[in-house]
Structure formats: C-alpha cells, structure tokens
Amino acid sequence: MDPAAARLAEAAASFRRTPVVTTTPSKPHDSQALDTLTGGAFSAPTSGERTARIRDWLAGNPDAELIQQVFQELSVRDRGAAKPLREKLDEIKRARGREAIAAEWATKAQALLELPRLNIADAMAWQRDAAKAGAPLSKEPLSALKTQLAERVRGIEDLQHRVQVQREAAVLLAQRIEVLSTKPWQDALAALEALRTDVAAWQQQADTLAQDTNWPSVDGKFPPLLDASKAQLLVVWDAFQASLEQARLASENAEAPLPPVRVWADALRLARGEVPEPVAAPAAAPKPARPAVDPAQREQAEARVSEALAKLQQEVAEGHGKASSAAATALRAVLKDHGRHVGDKLEAEVHTALVSAGELEGWQRWRADQLREELVIKAEGLLKRPEGHALGGRKMQDTLRQMREQWKQTDQGGAANHALWKRFDEACNAAHKVVEEWLDKRKTEAAEHKAQRLALLEELKAWGAEHAASTDWKLLGRSLHQFDNRWREAGHLGEKAFADLQNQWKEAIQAAAAPLEQAQQASIDRRRALIEEAKVLGAAPLLRIDAVKALQQRWQAEAQTIPLERKFEQKLWDAFRKPIDEAFQRKTEEREKAAGAMSQVDRAVLDAARAVEAANASGDAQKIRSALAALEAATRGQAAAAAAAAAVPAAPVATSAGTEAPADAAATPADAPADATPEGEVAADAPAPAPAPVRKPVVAMRGDDRPGMQKTQPAPARGGARFGDRDRGPARPGENRFEPRRDGRDGRDGGRFGDRPPMADRGPRLGDAAFRAQRDAMEHAQAALRKLAAQAHGEVLTNLLGAWEKREPEQVPSAQELGAGVNSAVRGQWVQSISAPAGDGKAAAEALLRLEIAAEAPTPAEQISARRMLQLQLLTRRNDPSPAQTWAQDTAKVLASPYDAGTARRVQNVLKVLLKR
Incomplete structure (x- = not known):
C-alpha cells in the first residue's frame, strides 16, 4: 500500500477510536489557569x-483537548x-472526517490498482462514488491514485481500440489475397514478398497486444475476436502460398498438377496448349406425374388449402409476426393432409406465401434482435458514463x-x-445498485x-408557551416568520408523512400566533376607523392640513407598533x-384652474422670455441685454401698463349716467384701489410704476486680507458687540437697550415702521x-453673457x-475692449512699451513677479525663491504702493521686454485675473 494511504488509514482509525468533543469533563477546569492560557x-x-483574545489564542493552533476545555468553561x-472555539472544534472534526474518508477511498483505489483484471466500470465508479462521499480527490494521495486509475x-x-484496428487490418489483408487470386499468377508471385512482410507484421502486432499488461483487463469479447481474425488470416494465407507454389x-x-485456383489453372492450360474445361450446368430432374384425383375430393382439398392460404396472406400483409407464424404452421398442416389433392397453381401460391411468411418472421426476428442489442448496449453503458x-x-x-418496458x-x-436477455438483465441489475443506494439515502434523509x-x-x-403573554408584536411576527422559513427548509418528506406533520404544524403555529392575530385584528379595526376619519377629512370643503398631519402620525404610530401582512397592510x-x-x-x-387663467402680465412675460431665448441663440450680447431689459420690464408689469395706457381712448363704453368712458373704466383691474374710478367719470391714465431702487456699489470698505479670503467682501464685525449694539453706537445716558423703544419705531405705540424704507416694487x-x-x-x-464675455476676454x-x-x-485692443480696469492712459503706456525697441529683461522679471503677486497666480518652480525674496522686500517698503496698485505699470515693463513664449504664458495667466477686476 502507498505510504500516504497507510498514514491516512492510521489517522482514520485513530479518529474512530478517539472522539473529538467530550461532553463530560473528567475533572473541573481551573478558570484561572484557563484565563492565563488564553x-x-x-x-x-x-x-x-473576550472574542478577540480567543481568536488570538486560536491563531497559535493549540491542542484540541485544550480547545475543548476552554469551550466547555x-x-x-x-x-x-465561545463561538470561535465551537467553529474550531467543528473544523477539526471535519478535517479528521475528511482524513478518514480519504484513507478509506485510497484503500479502495489501491485495491483496484492491484487487481490483475481491472473492470473499467469499477474504476469509473470509484471516482464518482468517492466524490459523492466527499473525499478530497484534489489532494494527495487520492489525486495520484485518481491519475493512476485514469491512466489504467x-x-x-486503447488496447481494445487496437484490437479492433487489428481485426480491420486482417480483413484488409484477406481482401488483398482474394483480389490477387483473381489476377494472373505472375502478378501474385510478384506481390508475394510484400504480402509476406505485411502478414508477419500483423502477427507481431497481434502478439504484442496479447503480451500487454492490461490484456487481462480488456472486455471478454475482444480476445476471441482477435484469435478468430488471426486464425482466418492464417488459413487464407497458407492456402494462397500453397496454391501459388503449385502454380x-x-x-x-507440364506434368505437375494444376493449382486449385481456376484462373491460374486456365492460364496454365492455355500455356500448355490445352483447352479449358467448360463449366457444366446441373441437369434438371424430371417431375413425376401426379395420379388421378376425384374432382369432389380435389375441390374439398383446395377449399381447405385456400382458406388457410388466405389467412396467412392476410397476416403477412398486415405484418403480424407471431400471427403469421401460427398461420404458416396451420397452412403446412393443411397442406400435409391435402397437398396431394391440390393443383400445381395452388401449390405454387402456397409455397410463395410460406416463403413470404418465413421472410417476415426472419426479418422480425432480426429486427427484434437489433432492438435487443441496442437495449443491451444502452444498459451496459449506464454505469460507464463519464x-x-x-x-x-x-x-x-x-x-x-x-x-424493461421496451x-x-x-x-x-x-x-x-x-443470451441477450441474460446480458440485459445483468446490466440492469448492476445499474439498479445506484437506485438502491439512492433509495437508502432517501430513507436516511427522510428519517433525519x-x-x-x-x-x-x-x-x-415551547416558544409559544414562553411568549404567550408578550406584547412585543414585532418580535412575535419576526419569530413566527423565522419558524415558517425553517419549516419550509427542513427537507423533503413523503406525501403521507408530510401531510400528518403539516397538520400538527398548522395547529401549533395557530396556537403560537393567536395573541398576535388578536392584536392584528384590533389594529385592523383601528386602521379602518382611521380610514373613515380620512374620508371625512377628504370630503370636507376646507382641507385642514394640521388634521391631516395628525391623522397620518396616528397611522404611522399604529403601523410601527403592530405589523401586518405586507400586501394587506399596503391595501x-x-x-x-x-x-x-x-x-x-x-x-x-383648483389652484391650477385659478392659475390657468393667464393674465396679461403673464403673457407678456412668456413672450419676453421667448425673445430672450431667441437672443441667446443668436449669440449677440447687445440683443441679449436688450431682451433681458424687456423681460425685466415685462416682469414688473410695465409692458402690460403701457399696453393698457395705449388702449385707453380706443373703445368707449356707456356708463349708467349716459356718458362715455374708456374700456378699462368698466373693468377696473382687481389690484386697483376701490376709489380709483368713480362711476360716471373718465379714468385717468395710470401712472407708470416707479423704477426699482438701484443698490449703489460699496466704494470704501475694509477688505479681508487673510489667506484664502475674498478681498472684495467686507470683513466681519469684531469685538463683543451683540444684538446690533455696534450699529447703533454707544448707549446714551439713561437709555436701557433692553426696554422696548418708545418712539413708535417698533410698532408698539402706534408706529408703522416709518423709519424703514419702503419695499421695492417687484411687480x-x-x-x-x-x-x-x-x-x-x-x-x-446670464450664462450666455458670461460665455460671450469669456470669449471676448480671450x-x-x-x-x-x-x-x-x-x-x-x-x-x-482699445481701452473699451480691455475692460474697465484699463483706461486710455494705461493703454497708452502699453502701446508705447510695445512700439519702443525691446529692452533688458531683468526689470521685466521683477515686474512679472509683482504681477503674479497681485493676481495671486502661481509662479513656476524655478522662480519661487525669487518671489519669496521679493515679498520680503515689499514688506520693508512700507510707503511703496502694493503690486495690486501698480499692475498696469508692471505690465508695461513686461511688454517693453523681449517676447518669450514662457513669459507670455505667465502674462496671460495674470491678465486673465487682473483685467476682470
């Protein structure tokens, strides 16, 4: 046995002898010692x-017994x-289980490899069954054993395939010999040596196949096939050699006997001057004459034979195999008794029908055997699938x-x-072992x-009895849902067993869910009451938003307290x-209907807005500004007022006093004062609305010079002023700023906030x-103007x-194009610098640094030191103007210097900022 497999077998035996987890300790554990250990x-x-320290301790791979002791304590x-400890123990158990399974299947594989005759189906079944059992086939030694079995x-x-190739080669050699026997013997004699070499090579290859180590393991049908092919080839080859030598x-x-091959014998006779022997046809035997038969007896015999013949012909025409065989047997019996009395014509028809019946029976037998062969091959291949x-x-x-039905x-x-039935039954019985294993596994799983x-x-x-008095409805619903999921995932059972357990489960789940169902029914009643209240609120002529919010809050509180089935709750x-x-x-x-009646001002604003969009599309800044001014006027109602003023003398109407009045006198605007147009008087032209006050820009203010702050924004107020004290100045003697004002400016003494400026008319x-x-x-x-301004600036x-x-x-460019920051004098300096010959670049370098400081633009890395030195020098020049004040003169100095591409890029980055200020 392989050493690795032996080690695995020993580990498996040790695993079966020693349990992984002992539930009863032999002695009480020392908590202090275990605490020190962990x-x-x-x-x-x-x-x-505690969990972190347990994981750190497990990282050191302690002994399983120590892990068990710590886990129990x-x-x-x-x-x-303790969860990491339990997981580690389970992992150890699984590892030992895998080792035991690996050892068991390694032993089986080794036994298969040691067999002198290996069955391919057993080798393929080993890999399939080992995978089903959970054996680690990708690890040693099972990986090597799997490879060895696959190679075997x-x-x-391959050996079986080579046997089939040898059979085909033997058939081809026999065909070559047969073809040579039909040609002149001189051609056969010329091809004799090549043919002898091929036959010897075939015999050597056949002997090599029989000497292969895997030859005992090939299918039992291949060795007889190879032997039969060898015997047939040698018989043909020996006869061919003997006939050729005799020729x-x-x-x-000329006295030697002729060869048995007719072509060669005829050729040799012609060579000797003899005439070839003709082939004599066999003489036909004379047919004996029939004896005289009584006409009545012949008629009776022909009737009986014709009846049996018609029945046989009908069965043959319909293709019934067994019925045609029985009909043919009956016809033969009738013919045996009455055949000597029938005529030749009827007898010929009988023999023709019997031949047809025999052919049908033979064809059906052949077809049935073909179908059986297919079924046998299919049955034997059930266990040979990859x-x-x-x-x-x-x-x-x-x-x-x-x-089996087929x-x-x-x-x-x-x-x-x-014979075929025996093979088929054996193959089906072998394949049925898989079914038996599956049935046993199903029984075991069903019991589990x-x-x-x-x-x-x-x-x-037990859970229902424990939580019968609980009011945590969400917990109850969640737990019952978990129970339902666990029941659905508990595995498959038979229909009868499942029906019995399902009834018990329904009773138990109904008993456990009874408190929750009662609470849910009460919640449903309360929610339906809320629905009725919502209907009453919705049907009220005046919609109370506060009541709606309060009702919705009550609904949310109810929904968050007691859960319902999701679809029903959504309903x-x-x-x-x-x-x-x-x-x-x-x-x-209603609001949209009221707003749908568009006023004259709205129409004017919409028309002006369309004009602005058209001006934006044209790309002309002047048109855009003009369209914006028209839109502003339309927004303030000036266009509508002008149109109304222009229409005053256009349409006089009759008043109740009999005088004529303008059209707008009869329909005073809704926002006009009540006494603006007395009845019977001609309305005066409406005065143009006062223009909106324009905010003056702040000229003098303290800038915020802190890093990162915008200098154009005023600095925030400092100090301890609170509640506007800084704006009002110091308190006057006897003034209490916490008392309300008594000058009527706070509105408490009849004041109307007269100290405040009137609000601007926004139209x-x-x-x-x-x-x-x-x-x-x-x-x-505005976006289009900014874009045009940026393009113009560039x-x-x-x-x-x-x-x-x-x-x-x-x-x-002209001073107007350069912007408000450049006047004519500054432009003149720039023109003079450009028209003069280029001077020294040293003064321009410092001027360019001053420009970058003024614009707060970045400086190239090689000039950073010079910029810092210049900034230090500027700090010492207390009375000199800052770079932000002299940027125009510094630009003139740079323009007076020779042109340089790098300097030009720096100047462009600076002027982008400075020309916009």
Whole structure:
C-alpha cells in the first residue's frame, strides 16, 4: 500500500477510536489557569474583547483537548465568545472526517490498482462514488491514485481500440489475397514478398497486444475476436502460398498438377496448349406425374388449402409476426393432409406465401434482435458514463423502468433471445445498485428530516408557551416568520408523512400566533376607523392640513407598533391615503384652474422670455441685454401698463349716467384701489410704476486680507458687540437697550415702521408657468453673457500678446475692449512699451513677479525663491504702493521686454485675473 494511504488509514482509525468533543469533563477546569492560557479571555470586561483574545489564542493552533476545555468553561459564561472555539472544534472534526474518508477511498483505489483484471466500470465508479462521499480527490494521495486509475483505464480502452484496428487490418489483408487470386499468377508471385512482410507484421502486432499488461483487463469479447481474425488470416494465407507454389511448379513442369485456383489453372492450360474445361450446368430432374384425383375430393382439398392460404396472406400483409407464424404452421398442416389433392397453381401460391411468411418472421426476428442489442448496449453503458454525466437515483430508476418496458414490447414482436436477455438483465441489475443506494439515502434523509421537523415542532410549542403573554408584536411576527422559513427548509418528506406533520404544524403555529392575530385584528379595526376619519377629512370643503398631519402620525404610530401582512397592510394604506390624495388633488386642480387663467402680465412675460431665448441663440450680447431689459420690464408689469395706457381712448363704453368712458373704466383691474374710478367719470391714465431702487456699489470698505479670503467682501464685525449694539453706537445716558423703544419705531405705540424704507416694487405676482419661464430665461441669458464675455476676454488677451510678439502697437485692443480696469492712459503706456525697441529683461522679471503677486497666480518652480525674496522686500517698503496698485505699470515693463513664449504664458495667466477686476 502507498505510504500516504497507510498514514491516512492510521489517522482514520485513530479518529474512530478517539472522539473529538467530550461532553463530560473528567475533572473541573481551573478558570484561572484557563484565563492565563488564553491570554485573559475569561477576565476580559466585554464580550468583544473576550472574542478577540480567543481568536488570538486560536491563531497559535493549540491542542484540541485544550480547545475543548476552554469551550466547555467559556460557553457557560459567554456563548458569543465561545463561538470561535465551537467553529474550531467543528473544523477539526471535519478535517479528521475528511482524513478518514480519504484513507478509506485510497484503500479502495489501491485495491483496484492491484487487481490483475481491472473492470473499467469499477474504476469509473470509484471516482464518482468517492466524490459523492466527499473525499478530497484534489489532494494527495487520492489525486495520484485518481491519475493512476485514469491512466489504467485509458490503457485498457486503447488496447481494445487496437484490437479492433487489428481485426480491420486482417480483413484488409484477406481482401488483398482474394483480389490477387483473381489476377494472373505472375502478378501474385510478384506481390508475394510484400504480402509476406505485411502478414508477419500483423502477427507481431497481434502478439504484442496479447503480451500487454492490461490484456487481462480488456472486455471478454475482444480476445476471441482477435484469435478468430488471426486464425482466418492464417488459413487464407497458407492456402494462397500453397496454391501459388503449385502454380509456379506447374509452369515449370507440364506434368505437375494444376493449382486449385481456376484462373491460374486456365492460364496454365492455355500455356500448355490445352483447352479449358467448360463449366457444366446441373441437369434438371424430371417431375413425376401426379395420379388421378376425384374432382369432389380435389375441390374439398383446395377449399381447405385456400382458406388457410388466405389467412396467412392476410397476416403477412398486415405484418403480424407471431400471427403469421401460427398461420404458416396451420397452412403446412393443411397442406400435409391435402397437398396431394391440390393443383400445381395452388401449390405454387402456397409455397410463395410460406416463403413470404418465413421472410417476415426472419426479418422480425432480426429486427427484434437489433432492438435487443441496442437495449443491451444502452444498459451496459449506464454505469460507464463519464464523471459529471452519471445518472442520479431518480433518473436511473426511470431509465431502467423504461428500458424493461421496451424489452417487453420487443418480446411481443418476435421470438425471445435468452443470451441477450441474460446480458440485459445483468446490466440492469448492476445499474439498479445506484437506485438502491439512492433509495437508502432517501430513507436516511427522510428519517433525519422527520426528526428535524419534530424537533422544530416541539421548539415552536415551547416558544409559544414562553411568549404567550408578550406584547412585543414585532418580535412575535419576526419569530413566527423565522419558524415558517425553517419549516419550509427542513427537507423533503413523503406525501403521507408530510401531510400528518403539516397538520400538527398548522395547529401549533395557530396556537403560537393567536395573541398576535388578536392584536392584528384590533389594529385592523383601528386602521379602518382611521380610514373613515380620512374620508371625512377628504370630503370636507376646507382641507385642514394640521388634521391631516395628525391623522397620518396616528397611522404611522399604529403601523410601527403592530405589523401586518405586507400586501394587506399596503391595501389598507392605499385605502387610507386615497381620500386625502383626492382632496389634495382637488385643491391642486383648483389652484391650477385659478392659475390657468393667464393674465396679461403673464403673457407678456412668456413672450419676453421667448425673445430672450431667441437672443441667446443668436449669440449677440447687445440683443441679449436688450431682451433681458424687456423681460425685466415685462416682469414688473410695465409692458402690460403701457399696453393698457395705449388702449385707453380706443373703445368707449356707456356708463349708467349716459356718458362715455374708456374700456378699462368698466373693468377696473382687481389690484386697483376701490376709489380709483368713480362711476360716471373718465379714468385717468395710470401712472407708470416707479423704477426699482438701484443698490449703489460699496466704494470704501475694509477688505479681508487673510489667506484664502475674498478681498472684495467686507470683513466681519469684531469685538463683543451683540444684538446690533455696534450699529447703533454707544448707549446714551439713561437709555436701557433692553426696554422696548418708545418712539413708535417698533410698532408698539402706534408706529408703522416709518423709519424703514419702503419695499421695492417687484411687480405683480406671476403665475407658475410665467415665473419659471422668466427664471430659466434669465439664467440662460446670464450664462450666455458670461460665455460671450469669456470669449471676448480671450480674444482681447490673444490680440494684446500678438501685438507684443510682433511689436505692432496698432494691434493693441482699445481701452473699451480691455475692460474697465484699463483706461486710455494705461493703454497708452502699453502701446508705447510695445512700439519702443525691446529692452533688458531683468526689470521685466521683477515686474512679472509683482504681477503674479497681485493676481495671486502661481509662479513656476524655478522662480519661487525669487518671489519669496521679493515679498520680503515689499514688506520693508512700507510707503511703496502694493503690486495690486501698480499692475498696469508692471505690465508695461513686461511688454517693453523681449517676447518669450514662457513669459507670455505667465502674462496671460495674470491678465486673465487682473483685467476682470
């Protein structure tokens, strides 16, 4: 036996002798010693720390007995911390179990390899059964044994294939000899040596096959086939050699006998000058004359024979095998008794029918044997399927049942074949072992599943008794759901056993769920009451939002307290939500209906918004600004007011006093004052709305010069001022700032907040569609203006740098193009710097650093030291202007220097920022 397999066998025997886990300790454990052993797992304050220390201790691979002792002691105190110990013990048990299984199957494989005659089916079944048993086939020694068995099976199959090739080769050699016997003997004599070499090579190959070590393991039908082919070839070969030698001798000696081959004998006779012997046809024997027969007796005999003949012809025409055989037997019996009395014509018909019946019977027997051969091959191949394609127990059982039924049907159509039946029955019995194993496994699993379900049933009953008085409905629902899942996943049982246990389970689950069902029914009643309240609220003419919110909160509290079946709960929720949603929908429809009557201002705003979008598409900044101004005017109602003013003298109407009045006098706008148009008077032109006050930009303010802050934003107030004290200044004598003001400015003494400026007129209220269109149009227009400004800014910078590169002052952009930060004097300095010859670049280097400091732009790595030195120097020059104040002069110095691509990129990055300030 292989040493590795022997070690595995020894480990398996040790595993069977020594249990992994002992439930009863031999002596009480020392907790202090175990705590020291595990690194303080028992004295740890929390469960998490105990678990961590246990895992650290298990990382050192302690002995299984120590793990068992620690587990028994710790599982009483903390099951969570003992979980890694239990998992480790289970892992050890599984490992030892795998070793035992590996040793067992290694022994079986070794026994198969030691057999002098190996059955291929047994070798393939070993791998399949070992995989089903859970043996580690991918590990040693099973991996090597599996490879050896596969090589052995491959060798046997190759040997069987070679036997078939040898048979075909023998047939071809015999055909070559037969063909040579039909040709002149001189041609046969010329091919004799080559033929002798081939026959000797064939015999040597056949002997090699018989001497192979796997020859005893080949199928029993192959050795007789090879022997028969060898014997037949040698008989033909010996006869061919003897005939050829006799022909050679006859050609040399005219007295020698001629060879038995007719072609060669005829050729030798012609060579000797003799005439070939003709082939005589056999003489026909004279037919004896029939004796005279009585006409009445002949008529009776022919009637009996004709009746039997007609029945046989009918059965043959219908193709009935057994019936035609019985009819032929009956016809022969009738012919035996009356055959000497019938005429020649009827006798010929009888013999023709008997021949047809015999052919049908022979064909059916041959066809039945063919079907039986197919069934035998199929039955023998059931256990020879490759791994991964083997049939399971259920599939194997159905296949065997179908094959036996097919065999019965075949026996009904022809005579039985006992030899084939024996092979078929043996193959089916061998394959049925798989079914037996599957049935035994199903019985074992059914017993385990039944025990598991009974234990679950008892657990449910105990749990129901324990939680009968519990009011934690969510816990009850969750636990019952878990019980249902465990019951569904408890394994398969037979129909009768499952029906019995299912009834018990239903009774137990109903008893355990009774408190929850009662609470759920009460919750359903309360929710239906809430649904009725929701219907009352939804049907009210005035929808009370606070009542709706309170009702929804009550529903949520009820839903969070008692769970229901999800679909039913969703159905109740939909019924609760429906009247409230309908009420809100009615409110929304009314609001939309009111807003749907678009006012003249809304139409003007929508038209102006469309004009802005069209201007945005044109890409003309002036058009966009004009369209924005028109949109602003339309938003404030100026366009509607102008249209109304233009329509004043257009349509006079008759008043109650008999005078004529403008059209808008008869329909005063809803937002006009009540006394704006007295009855019978002509309304005056509505004054144009006052323009909105424009906020003046802050000129002088303290900037925030902290790093990362925007200097354009004012610095936050500092100090301890609170509640606006800093804005109001110091308190006056006798003033209590915590007392309310008495000057009427807080509204308590009749004041109307007269100290506050009037709110800016933002125009009439717009509808939803007009407001959204106005907002989107302004956003798109501002984005388009920013994009155009950026493009224009980039073109200006490109033109300025191009003028510097080419030294062409006429290409310098105008002051208006350069922006508000560049006036005519600054532009003149830049033009003068570009028109003058290029000077020294040293002053330009410092000026460029000052520009980067002013713009807070990054400096190349090689110039960072120079920038820091310049910043230190600027700190010492207290009265000098800052780089932010002299950036225009510094730009002129840079433009006066020679053009450089790197310097140009730095200047472009700086001016991008400075020209926008």
